[in-house]
Amino acid sequence: MGSTRRRFTDEYKAEAVGFVIEGNRSIAEVARNIGVHEMTLGKWVKKERDARAAAVPADAPLIESERSELIRLRAELKDRDAENAELRMQVEFAKKVATWFAKEKQ
Known part of the structure; x- marks a missing residue:
């Protein structure tokens, strides 16, 4: 059925x-x-x-709402890129500190 x-x-x-x-x-x-x-x-x-x-x-040209969304998304991307760069610097610093401590222990 x-x-x-x-x-x-x-x-x-x-x-x-x-x-x-x-x-x-x-x-x-x-x-x-x-x-x-x-x-x-x-x-x-x-x-x-x-x-x-x-x-x-x-x-095609953007309408006003699309243009404002594009501006918002670009600003958000810029903020995220800056945040990622900061995190990469922290990782590199942590690697250097870990290497330094490893050499100290030997």
Whole structure:
């Protein structure tokens, strides 16, 4: 006794995805409201977002929110790079101290 699989029209999927993307609502909330499993709706949303991303040319100008996110991410990367450099210096210092102590013990 197999279960029957529900089928959804492309229009239904597009409207459900629109609730998430254009409506700025969570996948879980929309899935609950329309009676679809979260994973199913999540796949529809991912497919649409991937299609939209592929439709935008790589050299297209950034919109303001993308530009601000890029600035934020670059600043975050700079901070992380500085933190990594500091940690590398600490590791090198610890190696030198360990070498010095090892020579002292001999």
